[in-house]
Amino acid sequence: MDHRTAMARDLDHGQPPDGAPDEQAAQQHAPGTEPAHHAVHISIDQVSVRYGAFTAVRDVCFDVPRNAITALIGPSGCGKSTLLRTINRMNDLVPGATTTGAVTYNGEDIYAEGVDPVEVRRRIGMVFQKPNPFPKSIYDNVAFGPRLNGRKRDLDDLVEHSLRRAALWDEVKDKLAQSGLSLSGGQQQRLCIARAIAVDPDVILMDEPCSALDPIATLRIEELMKDMASEYTIVIVTHNMQQAARVSDLTAFFTVDMDNERQERTGVLVEIDDTDTIFTNASDPRTEAYITGRFG
Numbered sequence: 001m002d003h004r005t006a007m008a009r010d011l012d013h014g015q016p017p018d019g020a021p022d023e024q025a026a027q028q029h030a031p032g033t034e035p036a037h038h039a040v041h042i043s044i045d046q047v048s049v050r051y052g053a054f055t056a057v058r059d060v061c062f063d064v065p066r067n068a069i070t071a072l073i074g075p076s077g078c079g080k081s082t083l084l085r086t087i088n089r090m091n092d093l094v095p096g097a098t099t100t101g102a103v104t105y106n107g108e109d110i111y112a113e114g115v116d117p118v119e120v121r122r123r124i125g126m127v128f129q130k131p132n133p134f135p136k137s138i139y140d141n142v143a144f145g146p147r148l149n150g151r152k153r154d155l156d157d158l159v160e161h162s163l164r165r166a167a168l169w170d171e172v173k174d175k176l177a178q179s180g181l182s183l184s185g186g187q188q189q190r191l192c193i194a195r196a197i198a199v200d201p202d203v204i205l206m207d208e209p210c211s212a213l214d215p216i217a218t219l220r221i222e223e224l225m226k227d228m229a230s231e232y233t234i235v236i237v238t239h240n241m242q243q244a245a246r247v248s249d250l251t252a253f254f255t256v257d258m259d260n261e262r263q264e265r266t267g268v269l270v271e272i273d274d275t276d277t278i279f280t281n282a283s284d285p286r287t288e289a290y291i292t293g294r295f296g
């Protein structure tokens, strides 16, 4: 099977390839009768990541539902960022990192031979902890990705659409030529979201997107995420328990497993469930201990 071609076909139609599990799941429900997020968008199967000889996360398995917000929580060093980066092959860019297991997106293994990681990252965008606009105008920040992809026509419309989608348009429409760096932190983060949206992804990964922002800007981004979930699948790493409880549909709790013999600390997934269940009735005592602040 030519995976590159299959992924290109998926891009053309914006649909999973024929027979993909999520398409079948979606077809089982009449429109409007079931939450859209019952369909699987990304499947993480036995994923482990090593940095050299050190295993940072081990044997992680879970499904990410389409058009929902999945939160990854857990103590520092348990591999949340590492795992997030496996979902769009960002770890490929980290020297010494090796990923094993399978990450399936729309029914296709994104690590299969012939899959172009650049295309994967276009479909599965990323927003980082620290807002990182390019030292360019607001307009050029948003137009950057589409231009790189060869788009020349209707750039104005695309820039406006992306900025509107990121709830930033009204604040910047009269100063599109100003530097992106002239904006406030919260505006810069929304600019980065607009920049991610501009290349038309359908999944957005966010690694602690609000940790550098004040409470008002944080709530603004949270509102935006909830609004975006109708159109995008979102996976967010957060240290903020209230944030996970406020915005996410599902929560995955990770912890660090200590191997005393090898003196190695490896991240493992403890459990994943509906956010309400994780916060009120978790299966594993370690989850409750972390959420209530008794550990981690």
Ligand SMILES: Nc1ncnc2c1ncn2[C@@H]1O[C@H](COP(=O)(O)OP(=O)(O)OP(=O)(O)O)[C@@H](O)[C@H]1O
Pocket (backbone or CB within 6 Å): 051, 056, 074, 075, 076, 077, 078, 079, 080, 081, 082, 083, 094, 267
């Ligand atoms: N580039 C790298 N090279 C070597 N080890 C790394 C690298 N990046 C992360 N690690 C190690 O992998 C483990 C998991 O790190 P990771 O950054 O994924 O954790 P995290 O859960 O995101 O932590 P935090 O909550 O502090 O952001 C840690 O032990 C870390 O030191």
Ligand SMILES: [Mg+2]
Pocket (backbone or CB within 6 Å): 080, 081, 082, 207, 237
């Ligand atoms: Mg991290």
